[in-house]
Amino acid sequence: MVIKVDDYSDVPIYMQIRNQIVMGISGGELKPGEQLPTVRALAMEMGINTMTVSKTYQILKNEGYITTDRKNGARVREEIKQSGEVSEDNKAELRRIVSEARLSGVSKSELKKMIDEYY
Amino acid sequence: MVIKVDDYSDVPIYMQIRNQIVMGISGGELKPGEQLPTVRALAMEMGINTMTVSKTYQILKNEGYITTDRKNGARVREEIKQSGEVSEDNKAELRRIVSEARLSGVSKSELKKMIDEYY
């Protein structure tokens, strides 16, 4: 899986990587149990600080998307715990996006089409 | 319209206010042409600095959501320019949210229900 970082985005690098890995898992590009590159390897490959990648993995672990251990490194979790709910933060973000889209003249059905596309 | 700021949020204060005003306009709580509180009044009411509110108003003005003039203060724009499109940033955000929701076990139709609710 290729991870691309936009140096000039307002989104911090560690968060960009986190987001791409989450989308990779959701999209099936990263399979349950699949091994992730080591912190060092990924940092080297992307030309960024190891601390940045380390922070990403820590967050993904806290969120329950991956597991880490000294022996096996980082792996996609076999059974990701499903809350069955959209997080409060994401609800707020979704509400903001829908509001802005509405004011931009985007129709409800166009938004739903985007859900279909991204899901 | 009541604006609430979460001091512990990662979202900067000026952006929280901006988001709530945009949602207020989209939701009809703030009508086209309606007067917004003055920079000073809103700053006082919320216990924050005038510069912070001023920044919010300038962003909203730049985005075309409000107008300001020296005489009358700030007002919701009568005719908000409609791009007809979801911004690239919002598309990326939406994609992230959908991915996370999917991994949380939220169904496509539940997400669409949320669109209906927020639109």
Added chain:
Amino acid sequence: MVIKVDDYSDVPIYMQIRNQIVMGISGGELKPGEQLPTVRALAMEMGINTMTVSKTYQILKNEGYITTDRKNGARVREEIKQSGEVSEDNKAELRRIVSEARLSGVSKSELKKMIDEYY
């Protein structure tokens, strides 16, 4: 001659009026010697403060575009003094505009076409 003011422009009202009168004179819509409305009449007609119009006339007088006296009110000057030069401020502005146009991909000849159009 119809003067229109944009309440939401960053350009102060007195300056908007001043600019339109200058362009009116340059374009021939206002003839040499032609009478301008009184401060009071113009302010009333536009629904603005008399002080604002007064300020405009004062500036136009200082710049040599109009004459004012108690008997005849304000008139377009018969012989506007021609410096034969573009003012330093306008040179700086022109330079800024040309720079921005150039970076926007506007060609030199397009700019010259605009000169032809406006002159």
Added chain:
Amino acid sequence: MVIKVDDYSDVPIYMQIRNQIVMGISGGELKPGEQLPTVRALAMEMGINTMTVSKTYQILKNEGYITTDRKNGARVREEIKQSGEVSEDNKAELRRIVSEARLSGVSKSELKKMIDEYY
């Protein structure tokens, strides 16, 4: 590149700096990808507040002229997006300048010579 601020100008400091950087880019004094001074360095050098410089950089970033990232500071954009058009504000300004020049006895060809010089 030397940036000079006129304390007595009506143009705000942050805008004067913005204008000079834009003209620097257009004139080739600032190359694509070139590093700009840090906010602090420029503020110190010019004897002004960091907030003022920060505002300038944010405007330039919004306008697409520069990019900023936390690691490297601010840089001139490699690929500046070209609208291919003169902005409405600049058109109005150009019209005003042409009118004033005409009344000052400046010929059309002299104005075009200035376009050649500044382009």
Added chain:
DNA sequence: GTGGTCTAGACCACG
């Protein structure tokens, strides 16, 4: 070390 955010306080032009 970098840009980003925020405050308290001040002064200004405009109208």
Added chain:
DNA sequence: GTGGTCTAGACCACG
């Protein structure tokens, strides 16, 4: 009275 600008000074996340 209104928004706009600016300062001095501080703290923060990111990397």
